[in-house]
Amino acid sequence: MDELAAGLKAKHFTSLDLVNAYIGRILEVNETLHAVTEINPDSWKIAKELDCERKEGKLRGPLHGLPILIKNNIATADQMNNTAGSYALLGAKVPRDATVAAKLRKAGAIILGKANLSQWANFRSSNSSNGWSAHGGQVYGAYYPGQDPSGSSSGSGVASSLGLAVASLGTETDGSIISPSQINNLVGIKPTVGLTSRALVIPISEHQDTVGPMARTVKDAAYLLQAIAGKDQYDNYTSAIPFKRKLPDYVKACKMNALKGKRIGVPRNAISGRPPVLAAFNAALEVLKEAGAIIVENTNYTAWQQYRESDAEGYVLDADFVANLRSYLDQLTYNPTGVKNLADVQAFTQSFPAEEYPSRNTAVWDESLALNFTNESPEFWAYYQEDLFLGGPGGLLGALKNYSLDAIVVPSAGASGQSAIIGAPLVTVPLGAYPPNQTVITNPRGNLNATAPNIPFGISFAGDYWSEVDLIGFAYAFEQRTMVRQMIKPYIQPTTEIADVLGKY
Template sequence: MTLEFPSNNQVVGVGQPLPDLLYATIDDLQLGLAAGTFTSVDLVKAYLARINEVNSVLHAVIETNPDAISIAASLDTERAGGSTRGKLHGIPICIKDNIATLDKMNNTAGSFALLGAIPPSDSTIAAKLKAAGAVIIGKCNLSQWANYRSSNSTNGWTSRGGQTMGAYYPMQDPSGSSSGPGVVSSLGLAAAAVGTETSGSIISPSSRNSLTGIKPSVGLASRYLIVPISQTQDTPGPMTRTMVDAAYILSIIAGQDPYDNYTSAIPFETIPDYAAECNSEGLRSAKIGIPRNAITVSSTNGPEITAFNASISVFKQLGATIVDNADFPDLAGYMNFSGGSYTTDPVVGADFVVDVANYFNEMTTNPHNIKSIQDLINFTETYAPEDYPDRNIATWLNAASLNVTMGDANYYAALLEQYYYGSNATILGALEKYDLDALIIPSSMSPGYAAIAGYPIVTVPLGYYPASTNVTYNSRGTLVSLGPNFPFGLSFYGRRFSEASLVKYACAFESATNYRQLKNPYIIPNIQLIDVM
C-alpha cells in the first residue's frame, strides 16, 4: 500500500483518505465506511488502541467492551449486505459509567457499591444507540456518583477509575461530572460520547474540553436505568467535536419512554431531525439576547469575557439581531434562593433518597444488597477503596437528614419555587420580556439557571486561556484548576424543547468560527486507522 501524508492531517491509502481520528466527524467516518476504505472493526481497533495509549495518564475510560469488535463485525456484515441503520451504523462511541447496559460491562457511577450489579435491561438511551448501529466501546470515567457524594472530592475522580485529567494542560481539571466523556470525545478516543447532567455536568466539561455539548430539556430523553440524582433535573446528552455530530446523537436518544413519565411532556409526535438545519445561515433573522446582569467579571475570567464580547460582532455578521442588556427580570430573587446549589437543594436531595433506592432495587443482581441511601452510606464508610473519610459523604448526609420528602407539601412548594427561579425569574422571563429566540452567555456561567427548571443549553467552543495565564490548583493540590490553553465555551439558552432552534444557531456560529481547531491538546494519541488496518 502506498501512503502519503498530505497537509490536511489525513493519511491516504487505497485511493481514499483515512481521516485523522483527532478530528474525524461522524460524516467523515461514514464516507470511509461506505466506500469500503475501512471497516467498523478497523475503527473499533483504532479507538481501543488510542484509549490504551493515553488512558494510563488521563484515566478517561473506566472499562472497555470486550464484545466491541464482534459487534462491529456484525454491523460490517449488515453493511456488506446492503443494509445500514443510519448515521451511527458502525460508529464507536463511549458512554458515561452511569448509563446502564446489559452486556459484559459494568455500570457503577464509579463506585464499588455497584460493581457487579446487573440491570434488568439496557437503559433506554443505550438501547436506542445500539438499535441505531452504534458500537458502545466502553464506559467513560466521571466524577463519582455524578458529583453527588462529597463536598471535598475532585472533578473526574472515582474509586474505580481513578482521577480523570484533561488533555489541554498537564494535570488539567477536566471539569465534571461527565469528565471522561469530555476527554474521550476531545481526544478522539471514540467518535463521540454521551454524558449526563444534573447541573453543569455536560456543559462544563464540554466547555473545558473544547467540545460542543447539548444539555437537553428534562424529559426530551429518557433517564430509565441511568444512575440517578434527581428526576426533576437529570438529563443525558451528547458531547462531540462538532455540532452536527451532537445533533445526530440527540435525534436518536430523544423520544417518549413509558419508563420515564417526564418524557410524556414532549410537545411533538415526531422527534426532529436536529441536524437538518445545520448550516452557515442558521442565525439569519434570529433575535438573540444577552442577560448582562447574569454575566459576572472576576479577576481570572477576563479572557472569557473578552472573547464573549468579541463574539457579538460574529452574530451580527451572521444576520442575527442582538439585544444587549436583555437582563434576567428577578436575578436578585434567584441569588437569594436557597435551592440554587444542587448539592444542598431540598428537591434534589429528596429526589435522590427515593431515586437511588429505586435504582438499586431494580437490579436483578445487587452484590452488596444495598437498598437505601443509608445502606449506601454504610457501605461507603466501611469499604476502604471508596476513600472515606478522606473524601466525605456530606451531600448524602444532607439528603438523608432533610425535612422534605418527595411528594409532600414542602417538596412541592420548593419545586414550584425552583421552577420559578429557573424560568420566569431568569431564562424564560428574559426571552418573553424582550421577545427573543434565544439567549447567549459564557458557558462557565450557564448551568445553574437552566438546571432548576429543566431548560436546555447548547455549548460551543469560544476560545482558550492565553499562554501567560497563571497556573492555579484545586484545594487538594491534585489538579490544575486554571492554566494556559484551558478551553472555554459559549452557551445558548432557549425555551423548553427548543433544541432544534438552539442547534441551528449553534451550528451557524460554529461554522463561522471553528474555534476548536485553534489549539490542539498537549497530549494526543499517535495511533491512527492505518496502524490497525
C-alpha cells in the first residue's frame, strides 16, 4: 500500500489505472480460480472521482484511491449483490452499506468487487467443499492445481494473494479469515468481536462473527483494520470497545523491536500437525527468540481435552444463526425470493436446482432448525458459558494469565477455535509451504487437493481481548525477519501490470 500510495502521489499512475490493472488481472485468472463473483460496475466512476479529489489536494487517508475486494456477505447499497453465494438472495437490496463498507468508502478505498466464498460462510452443508457457492462456483487456490482454498473467505484469500486487488476483507466465525489466509500465503487479522461492525454483514453468530483484513503484508492488513475498526450505532457489540478517544495506531505498531522482552507462550498440548508444519514452527520459535522474545514452553490449556469433546460451540452457532439470519433478512428493502427466515432459505435451497441439493446437503441448517431452544434461552446461556470457560480460564485466557504471557503462538492450522469461542483476536503470518515430495491428500468430498506440494501454511499469534496492536507488532517483527511469503510462488499468476494499462483507457 505504501508503494502504491507513493506512486499515486508522484503521478506515475492514477487510481483509474489501478482499477484497470486489477480488473485485467482478475479477467486473466478468474475463469480458472473463480475468486471474484462480481466486479463493481461503479469502480471506474469512483476511481475518477478519487483522482479528481487528489488533484484538488483532498486526501482521505492512506487508502485513498486503492482498490479493495470485499467478501460476498458484506452488503453494499449499490449495483452489486450480497448473496453469501446463494440464489436465495440474488437481487435483494439493503437500506445502506454495511458499516465496514461505508468506512472503506469514507477512507477513500475503491470497493472493486465481491469475492467468492464458501456458501453461507461454510454454514450449510456437512458434505460440501471449501470455496464452493451456487452463485459463484468453486474457488481454487493458486499454489497447486485443484487446490483447496480453505474457507469461508476463500475468494478473499486467493484474490489478495494473487494481487487481484490491493487487499481484501473477510469474515470469521471460527477460522474463516485465519485458515484461508494461511493456505493462501497471506497475513490475516481476526479482530476481537466488536472491534469491527457486523451491521449488514450476512451473519452466523453475533457472539463469534467478526470482519477483518486479508493482505500480503502485516502493514497492509494494519492499514485496512485501522479503516474499518470503531464503534457503530448499528452493532451494539462495538460499544464494548475500551479505547476512549481514539483507536490504537495499528500501523505504527509495525515495529522491528515489537517482540523484545515479550513473553510468548507455547501450549504444546494444543499443538499438532504434519511434520513439515511442526518443523517450521519449531524453527520459528528460534526466530522469535532472536527477536528478543522470551519463549515460555508448555503453557498448556488446562481444559484442552474437555474443549475437544465439547459440543457447546455448535449449539451456540446453531441458535444464533436462526435468530441472526432472521434479523438480517428483516432489514432487506427488496427481497425477490421472499425468504424471511432459515426455514424459508432451507426450502428454497432444497428446491432450486443450482443449489445442488442434495449433493450438497443442508445438515447444518437441519440441526439449527431442530433445536428446542433459542439464543435467549437458559440452555443457550449454559452452552455459551461453557465456551467462555473452555477458551477462558480453561484455555487461552487462562494460559495468558497463569504464565504472565503477552501472547500465545501456535501453527495456524487449528489455531482459530480457542479465540473464536470467546471472541478474542488472532493474527496469522506466512510460515512455510509443503515440500515437493508431499503426498497429495484430497478433501473429504474428493474434489479438491487439501494437502499438496507448495501449499502454504502459517503461524498465529493469539492474545487477550483488544490486544490487536500487540499481535500486529509481533506478527510484523516475525514477518520482516523471515519474509516467507516471497519464497512461495503460485503455479498460476496474472501478468497484467500498471504499465500495461497506462494511457489506454
